[in-house]
């Protein structure tokens with residue numbers, strides 16, 4: 001069926017349906033709050049940073065190179081034990097240690113106190129969190145549960161102005177699966193601020209999958225987002241003077 005007969009003879013209902021579908025898919029993509037990427041190097045230079053789930057440690061290695069002597073402010077951790085490191089991971093760990101960073105293996109991002117006691121950090125980072133499984137946990141996507149538990153654990157280890165940064169693929173699929181807003185809300189963080197993330201800003205950063213199951217495949221043409229979480233300000237109501 002043609003619409004607007006006599007006015008725009010080339011527009012059909014199918015054209016409009018497709019256009020709507022396309023626009024809605026675009027809208028579902030997270031609208032970025034910032035134009036420039038989050039300044040990981042700037043933040044690392046200003047205080048202590050903890051990076052979790054670092055996979056092959058290539059993001060940490062690239063970041064350490066960018067920040068120079070401030071690499072001593074970085075603690076980079078992997079979920080895998082050091083026995084499971086590939087030669088490339090060992091090489092990255094060596095370079096990081098030489099540059100002054102601390103490298104730790106076998107660290108669970110959802111139970112940080114077990115490794116870090118009462119230590120506080122100005123920045124906590126989890127690049128592309130992924131459990132490598134699609135089996136629901138408590139009826140929710142397992143990656144949402146991972147993010148939620150990481151944010152909860154992080155609350156014990158943030159300095160007063162400390163923040164959490166999580167990068168992910170910017171797509172409706174990932175936004176729905178991770179539900180970062182819900183995870184923030186549940187753990188007393190503000191709704192996260194969305195920045196663009198570009199791999200090209202971090203030479204040598206080669207993203208790895210959790211398992212070779214395609215669960216976190218980063219595809220060509222994908223766009224990426226860094227969500228930055230700030231704690232909600234606690235209001236000290238009890239002793240306020242009138």
Ligand SMILES: C[S@@+](CC[C@H](N)C(=O)[O-])C[C@H]1O[C@@H](n2cnc3c(N)ncnc32)[C@H](O)[C@@H]1O
Nearest residue numbers: 053054055079108109127128130207208210216
């Ligand atoms: C998609 S990979 C990304 C790895 C790396 N951050 C990167 O950007 O290339 C997801 C990583 O999350 C890690 N991971 C999964 N569950 C974790 C947990 N509970 N604590 C810490 N890391 C975890 C996996 O070991 C894996 O390295």
